[in-house]
Amino acid sequence: MKVLYYIFSVVVACLCAVSCSVMGSEMVWDINPIVLHVYVSDSDGNNLLSEESSGSGHLDIDKIYAVFDGQDYQLSTDVDEGNEPQTKAYMPQFQGLQLRTDFYGNKYLSFGELDGQEELKNVDLIIYWGDGTSDTITIFNHFKWKLSGEPSITRRYYVNGKQTESDIATFRFVK
Secondary structure, X not given: OHHHHHHHHHHHHHHHHHHHHHOOOOOOOOOXXXXXXXXXXXXXXXXXXXXXXXXXXXXXXXXXXXXXXXXXXXXXXXXXXXXXXXXXXXXXXXXEEEEEEOOOOOEEEEXXXXXXXXXXXXXXXXXXXXXXXXXXXXXXXXXXXXXXXXXXXXXXXXXXXXXXXXXXXXXXXXO
């Protein structure tokens, strides 16, 4: 009986050792954070966040704010990009609502970074434009680990109640 127990214990130990390396537990996963990029323009395509807008005018950026998960976020315009601490593993850093400039010189709003592993079940980000209007972006993020050791992420976005065609977090509004 002791011999059978000993053999069984050795077999179980070997299976555990082999299964860990087969299942990919040695892999380190950096999960992408959730960062929303929001562009807003007039019907002629003029960027309403830029003071140089040649169209019907621009939005008063001092009046723009957002509400996320019951908390207000004022628009920050003094963005210091590129000074984040460098670590081996990526850690999301929440910056709130910021006015940024893309590679092409276009102004846009950025909201995040939200932890990509956080469970978000249809949480609303409401952007108040300062002109009496608002738009709602709803975030759905479901994260779990598969038995294989790989992450499984389901992300969906809704704009004013309608699901977007893509899971890319870039949104364009026309005012």
